[in-house]
Amino acid sequence: MARLLRRSKSSEVRVMIDRSRIWTGSLNETALAGRPKPSAGFYDTTLRDGEQAVGVVFGVEQKLEIAKLVDGLGVGRIEAGFPRVSDEDKEAIKAISAAGLKAELWGFARAIIEDVAAVADLGLKHLVIEAPISDAKLGALEVAREIVLKRIKDAVAFGAKNGLHVAFFGVDSTRADLEFFETAYKTAIEAGAIELAIVDTLGIACPEAVDFLVRRVKSWAGTVPVHFHGHNDFGLATACAVAAINAGASWIHGTIDGIGERAGNANLPEIALTLELLYGIQTGIDLARVRDASKRLRQIASYELEPWKAAVGRNLFIRETGAVAAQFHIPQAIEPYSSELLNTPRGIVLGKKSGAASIAIKCSELGIEAPPGAHARLLAEVKKLAMAKRRLLSDAEFLELARQVS
Structure with a gap:
């Protein structure tokens, strides 16, 4: 049986899965022989990116319940919300912060000082700051590269000055010009960002591209932790997440069941199942709880899944x-x-x-x-x-x- 491995703010308790209950043969072990076993941290964004699924709206009590479900799975980080979006998000963050969860709570903000201040005012200590960096996004928003760089610098510096642990999140970074990508992320680091999130906003990167980009960032970012935030438009979110971890990423963003807009986000339980059982990489996810968490989220959000869905499909056994x-x-x-x-x-x-x-x-x-x-x-x-x-x-x-x- 799977036993709990949990990442928390103050400690880690590692307990192993019973490998005798995994019947995948020896091919994977042979192919992976000699490769190092990386660690994998999970960052859940069900409450923000998941809620962007068409027709899904979570109330304050529902967000608190979902946060507890995610925490019960053993996820290390939970994105509690985007407080500048609505007063309801602020109330949800307050309720989640008071719940005594073991996961680290993160806020979300655009590269706007008022957004960052809204997170700081709620007492959160960890924050993702986003800004578009692809020419396609900048063109659609009619924002010049120089302007977005200044916004990144000012917002990150403000967050760092106010004691926030900042991760920079370059929207549509997998479609960005590689030189400008590097400039934007280095600007964030110089302004005080402590972590970096590579963002496949439209799910267009193949696993090999994710591997390339993570390794490229690691080559100049050194020990700065790298996240990967993927979407599933081509059905490759799990494969890309695995590629990111094997390339040196520390954190995978995703949601329960991959709930999200368009084809959804990376599916954290599915990725955990893959990493744990096929790669022998510990994730912190309690696999014995994922089906109950999925079932409850489906009830709250009113959606259905294919009966053959990995990890949680009703037909698996x-x-x-x-x-x-x-x-x-x-x-x-x-x-x-x-x-x-x-x-x-x-x-x-x-x-x-x-x-x-x-x-x-x-x-x-x-x-x-x-x-x-x-x-x-x-x-x-x-x-x-x-x-x-x-x-x-x-x-x-x-x-x-x-x-x-x-």
Whole structure:
């Protein structure tokens, strides 16, 4: 079972996952042999970037509940909000700050002194300051490069002067001119930024590009911690996050379920599952809690996920196909890791694709003592009814079929 590894402001408690419950074979270990195992910190932005998903609005109490859910997962940093946006955000930040969470709380601001002051006024000690740095963004906003550099310098310096731990966040940095990218980030460091966030605003970077950019920044930023903030427009957010960590990034930004605008943000539970199980990299995420956290967030935000979604999909450990059901008693033959790592049950469902083993397992599960030869007749009836209804059968329907056949 997964045991908790939590990053907090004052300490770290590391507890390992039971590797005997991971059945991924030896290929990954062979391919990764000799490579160092980096650490991976998670920075959750569900409360800000996640709320930008179309139609999603979190109230103060909901934001507090979500913050507690995220904290319970073991995430090291939580972006509590963007206080200049609304009075409701300010109230939410106050409530979250008073909740005694173990995660480090961060505020968010544009490169505007009034934004930074709003974060400082709430007593937060950690702050992300954003500014657009791609020519596409600057052109759309009709802001010259020289102007944005001055804004970055002034806002970061103001934050540093007021005792804030500042990370600079260059919006659309993966589409920025590389020389101006470097100028903007160095301007932030010179003004007092302590950390740097590379931002793939439109999810356009391939993993190799993320690797290139993180290594490039590390080459001139030295020991300054680097973040990666990715989006999933091409379905590559998890791969890019892994590439960022392996290239030397310290923190991955993302949300529960990848909730966010367009195709969403990087999905923190999915990334944690990948890093922990495939790369053996500790993340601080308690995998046994991610499905409950996902379920609750879906209730709050009123959205649905694909049933085959990694980490949290309802079908991950449910089997219909007869050939697979015949191997159900040997989980490692049909699953890459134990369902116990995610604290979720396994099960058999009955439908068009069921086989004899499916019937036997379901009979045992429901305590049905079918007479000799009944399984074959039951299977025929299950297939017939499932095809007629074009769906899976409920346990109640199967019980009725069993009664009729017997």
